Amino acid sequence: HGRGVMRYKDGTMYEGEWDNGIYSGHGKYTTKTAEYVGMWSRGVKAGHGKQMTSDGRLYDGWFEAGKKSGAGTQKNSKTGTSYSGQWKNNLPFGKGIWRWTxxxxxxxxxxxxxxxxxxxxxxxxxxxxxxxxxxxxxxxxxxxxxxxxxxxxxxxxxxxxxxxxxxxxxxxxxxxxxxxx
Structure with a gap:
């Protein structure tokens, strides 16, 4: 229980709240190709969070069972495209708006x-x-x-x-x- 930092040999790092040795609560998870800051439950992304990837995608929205699910906006700084709306299993699903440069x-x-x-x-x-x-x-x-x-x-x-x-x-x-x- 409480806050802590875990650094792995491959450079991955988790800094945040823990519950019985598992990511739980608010935390920041960083890898060589992505960074996630937000809520965790039982070791997976769950609740509101922000995820940035090295290919230019920034997602700000809801996660369920580690995947983008619910309301969220994803912008791509490299292509200039964005999608804002509902998500399910990491894909746009339901009402939403896609914009191009x-x-x-x-x-x-x-x-x-x-x-x-x-x-x-x-x-x-x-x-x-x-x-x-x-x-x-x-x-x-x-x-x-x-x-x-x-x-x-x-x-x-x-x-x-x-x-x-x-x-x-x-x-x-x-x-x-x-x-x-």
Whole structure:
């Protein structure tokens, strides 16, 4: 019981609270490739914590059984991307927003690191276009609406990120095209 420090031969170190010789409570765990500061239970990450890895990822959120689970935000300083939302087993799972450095962002329901579902997914592109609709495996698949920067609007089915099937396109000057893509 109490606080203490353990240094291992490989350079790994734990500094924090202990319970019967096991990491428990608040502590800091450092390896050659990562650092975690947060809560522990029975020797595993559990509760709120921050984890930084040598590849530029910083996660600030909740852990369960040693894995990212619950609400959290992960930013990558090397790529500039970020995800904020729900996690399960170290992957985005549930409602969340993914942002890219070019200004694109995608809001929706995530399943194993991919936007997926019949619920509404919003994808804003840095070029000004906006997609609203269904997704599957991270691609626009199902009914959707694409609003282009110039004001033109496509309504209809999409498949693998492309317009596909019977739909309509209304240009910004009011011209309507109905047909098959």
């Amino acid at each position: 070019n200004g694109d962002w995608m809001e929706g329901t995530w399943n194993s690191n991919q936007a997926s579902g019949k619920g509404k997914t919003l994808r804003h592109f840095g070029n000004g276009a906006l997609y609203e609709g269904e997704t599957q495996d991270g691609k626009f698949t199902g009914r959707g609406k694409i609003t282009y920067k110039d004001g033109g609007v496509y309504r209809g089915p999409c498949f693998n990120g492309m317009r596909h099937g019977a739909g309509s396109y209304k240009s910004s000057d009011g011209m309507l095209y109905e047909g098959t893509w």
